[in-house]
Amino acid sequence: MPAETIELDFGRGEGGSARAESVSEFTRRVKTLLEGGIRPGWVRGEISNLRAQASGHVYFSLKDVGAQLSAVLFRADAARQTVKLRDGAQVVVYGEVSVYEARGQYQLIVRAVIEDGVGKLQREFEALKARLAAEGLFAAERKRAIPAMPACVGFITSPTGAAVQDFIRIISRRGWRGRVVVLPAKVQGEGAAAEMVAMLAQAQELGIFDLIVIGRGGGSLEDLWAFNEEALVRAVAASAVPVISAVGHEIDFTLCDFAADVRAETPSAAAELISSEFVACAERATQADEAMTALVDGALERASERLDHARSRLRLLSPEAQVEQGFLRLDDFSNRLSAALRTAVQARRQQLSETSAALARVSPEFRLQTESHRLLSVWKRLQAASPVSVLNRGFVIMRDEAGQPVGRRAAVGAGQGLQAEFADGVVRVRAE
Amino acid sequence: MVQLVEAKESKLSFEVALGKLESIVDAMESGDVPLAELLAKFEEGTKLLKACETRLKEAELKIEQLKKQKDGKVAFEKFTTTRED
Numbered sequence: 001m002p003a004e005t006i007e008l009d010f011g012r013g014e015g016g017s018a019r020a021e022s023v024s025e026f027t028r029r030v031k032t033l034l035e036g037g038i039r040p041g042w043v044r045g046e047i048s049n050l051r052a053q054a055s056g057h058v059y060f061s062l063k064d065v066g067a068q069l070s071a072v073l074f075r076a077d078a079a080r081q082t083v084k085l086r087d088g089a090q091v092v093v094y095g096e097v098s099v100y101e102a103r104g105q106y107q108l109i110v111r112a113v114i115e116d117g118v119g120k121l122q123r124e125f126e127a128l129k130a131r132l133a134a135e136g137l138f139a140a141e142r143k144r145a146i147p148a149m150p151a152c153v154g155f156i157t158s159p160t161g162a163a164v165q166d167f168i169r170i171i172s173r174r175g176w177r178g179r180v181v182v183l184p185a186k187v188q189g190e191g192a193a194a195e196m197v198a199m200l201a202q203a204q205e206l207g208i209f210d211l212i213v214i215g216r217g218g219g220s221l222e223d224l225w226a227f228n229e230e231a232l233v234r235a236v237a238a239s240a241v242p243v244i245s246a247v248g249h250e251i252d253f254t255l256c257d258f259a260a261d262v263r264a265e266t267p268s269a270a271a272e273l274i275s276s277e278f279v280a281c282a283e284r285a286t287q288a289d290e291a292m293t294a295l296v297d298g299a300l301e302r303a304s305e306r307l308d309h310a311r312s313r314l315r316l317l318s319p320e321a322q323v324e325q326g327f328l329r330l331d332d333f334s335n336r337l338s339a340a341l342r343t344a345v346q347a348r349r350q351q352l353s354e355t356s357a358a359l360a361r362v363s364p365e366f367r368l369q370t371e372s373h374r375l376l377s378v379w380k381r382l383q384a385a386s387p388v389s390v391l392n393r394g395f396v397i398m399r400d401e402a403g404q405p406v407g408r409r410a411a412v413g414a415g416q417g418l419q420a421e422f423a424d425g426v427v428r429v430r431a432e
Numbered sequence: 433m434v435q436l437v438e439a440k441e442s443k444l445s446f447e448v449a450l451g452k453l454e455s456i457v458d459a460m461e462s463g464d465v466p467l468a469e470l471l472a473k474f475e476e477g478t479k480l481l482k483a484c485e486t487r488l489k490e491a492e493l494k495i496e497q498l499k500k501q502k503d504g505k506v507a508f509e510k511f512t513t514t515r516e517d
């Protein structure tokens with residue numbers, strides 16, 4: 001804001017006073033405002049910086065992680081308190097705010113001090129937890145697996161609480177099947193732990209349960225306290241039936257949670273757990289079914305194929321098949337035989353005809369014919385050259401008396417008788 | 433609806449039956465099982481499966497509440513929603 005716009009007006013303070021107040025006046029107004037505006041009430045915190053004065057008044061601070069508050073317990077009030085104050089104590093105090101004007105401080109005038117339940121319970125919780133843990137009550141090896149498929153589940157809880165409603169709603173919605181028995185018991189307040197212990201004992205006595213759930217919905221530490229009581233924690237640890245502890249919200253841990261076989265974060269989570277196992281088992285059963293069926297189908301198919309194969313082989317080996325084979329072979333041989341015969345006959349016939357042709361070529365008849373032809377031709381040639389033909393042409397053959405042909409004149413003596421042969425006869429002549 | 437306390441069934445538990453069924457399937461899957469043996473296992477497996485399915489499918493969701501009688505005995509009544517908080 002620019003400087004020139006600042007309005008310096010001491011006459012109009014915030015309180016509406018017409019002038020600047022003195023410290024005393026201002027402080028008185030603060031005192032009036034605080035003491036009149038804040039009613040006496042309970043404040044929870046941890047005691048620190050405790051100082052008991054000789055006067056008998058006790059001064060301390062109440063603090064928590066974020067703030068601290070000065071407190072005073074006047075002698076008269078201090079004398080009435082049963083709680084021994086000490087540094088670090090968690091307390092709830094009743095008191096009123098007061099402003100100590102001399103120092104400009106406000107403080108709590110404490111009238112009553114009680115121990116803070118949470119702090120006390122928390123200590124008891126830690127102490128009992130340590131003791132039971134040392135006994136081995138929470139040991140991992142004590143834990144049993146919860147049955148995947150409990151037929152009958154007992155739920156120790158308040159029948160009117162939210163937990164049982166959530167549990168049943170989830171288990172129904174997720175298709176879980178089986179028997180759930182609500183085992184009614186007080187889950188908070190006086191006697192709650194004893195009731196739950198008795199119910200747990202009764203549940204075991206009945207002997208019908210495969211699984212017991214014990215729990216309740218969320219609440220304060222005090223509300224959940226029954227689940228930290230030793231008797232119940234021991235009973236849960238000793239249960240013959242597996243136990244799921246399902247108490248409060250996710251952030252709440254009770255000793256029952258440590259003692260149980262399984263801790264479910266909430267009753268709803270217990271229902272989820274139980275029904276998930278159911279769904280998983282259903283899935284496993286389905287898978288086993290499918291695998292088994294597939295295996296048998298496959299094996300049957302292979303066996304059937306082998307059988308078919310064997311059957312066809314067997315059929316080939318059967319007597320009928322043998323006889324058929326025999327027929328076939330017989331026919332085959334018969335065919336081959338007749339074919340062979342035909343071939344052989346043909347071959348012989350061929351051979352015969354060739355041989356007879358050859359024979360024919362060399363037969364006497366043929367030779368005779370040939371020779372006859374030759375003879376005829378020679379005869380014709382002879383005929384052509386024969387003296388007879390010369391005679392026919394008019395020539396005469398002269399022969400001596402002995403019949404020898406006389407070819408020359410010189411051979412003929414005087415008076416010699418000759419024979420003149422004509423074509424048509426012989427004439428005896430005498431040379432002159 | 434009042435029911436007397438039933439004796440707990442002494443039948444094979446579901447987990448055991450399912451476990452057996454799965455080991456039978458494993459055995460069937462392990463290589464060369466003779467057909468006769470395979471069929472015998474199948475038959476056994478089928479019985480186990482039937483037992484499992486009975487538990488899975490035929491069981492009904494029953495929500496009951498334990499009530500104590502005056503004579504100290506207990507009975508189971510149908511649980512009815514009586515939410516008060």
